[in-house]
Amino acid sequence: MSDVLERAAPGFRPKVAVILGSGLGGFVEEVTAVATIPYADLPGFPQPTVGGHAGRLVLGHVGPTPVAVLQGRAHYYERGRADEMKGAIDAMARLGCETLLQTNAAGSLRLDMPPGSVMAISDHINFGGINPLFGVGPGDSRFVDMVDAYDPALRTKLMEAARAANVVCHEGVYIFFSGPSFETPAEIRAARVLGADAVGMSTAPETILARHAGLKVAALSLMTNYAAGLVPGALGHDQTLAVAAAAADKVRLVLRTFLEGCA
Numbered sequence: 001m002s003d004v005l006e007r008a009a010p011g012f013r014p015k016v017a018v019i020l021g022s023g024l025g026g027f028v029e030e031v032t033a034v035a036t037i038p039y040a041d042l043p044g045f046p047q048p049t050v051g052g053h054a055g056r057l058v059l060g061h062v063g064p065t066p067v068a069v070l071q072g073r074a075h076y077y078e079r080g081r082a083d084e085m086k087g088a089i090d091a092m093a094r095l096g097c098e099t100l101l102q103t104n105a106a107g108s109l110r111l112d113m114p115p116g117s118v119m120a121i122s123d124h125i126n127f128g129g130i131n132p133l134f135g136v137g138p139g140d141s142r143f144v145d146m147v148d149a150y151d152p153a154l155r156t157k158l159m160e161a162a163r164a165a166n167v168v169c170h171e172g173v174y175i176f177f178s179g180p181s182f183e184t185p186a187e188i189r190a191a192r193v194l195g196a197d198a199v200g201m202s203t204a205p206e207t208i209l210a211r212h213a214g215l216k217v218a219a220l221s222l223m224t225n226y227a228a229g230l231v232p233g234a235l236g237h238d239q240t241l242a243v244a245a246a247a248a249d250k251v252r253l254v255l256r257t258f259l260e261g262c263a
């Protein structure tokens, strides 16, 4: 794998790895690319099966900052494997990345965060009953500390970037459900009691993997809908993609401002 990357972009050392979530892949237009490599050419990288996830790695610069942008992720629900993203995240750490910046589409549990809002993740609740480090070991490295898993200093920088970009950015707790079915209204009521502000089917496994690989993590959620039962009506992935497309520019601006400051 490192051979493929070395051949595609000799000597390139990204500082930040970025995972682009559902409908947010357009951010790659902000990257002055050095190389674009399909996941299919990268051993250990997953083949995404979900609309809105292209499956390409873009190496390049955002302003002065060298970045590795993962255009699309694979989720636990796609193949029932919790460690779908382990190969990709470990590769980013080996390549020299210090930070993983994640984005995702999420459902909002708060009426003051309507669809189109963005939220910096302060912590997560892994409600999926799975862990991407199942089977890793032997040894103690699998007992990963999850206090401040979402780096407080990076989160401050993310909030500052949002302010500079004139984007209102909330902060809150993300709860991971396995999917692929959406949650029931009863599950969402339970999630609210547990302290969640947003719900989604990704990000938490990748954060665990990133902390295991020694990367700092920052994460931004884009609310694409109110979570099940908060308002009348049904949920669907088409809505996720449509709202993500409509609000993508906002997310793009925050990411660009944040990354430009990471050099």
Ligand code: HPA
Pocket (backbone or CB within 6 Å): 105, 106, 107, 108, 177, 182, 183, 199, 200, 201, 224, 225, 226, 227, 228, 235, 240
């Ligand atoms: N639930 C889970 N995942 C999601 C949602 C949701 O309501 N919206 C976007 N991704």
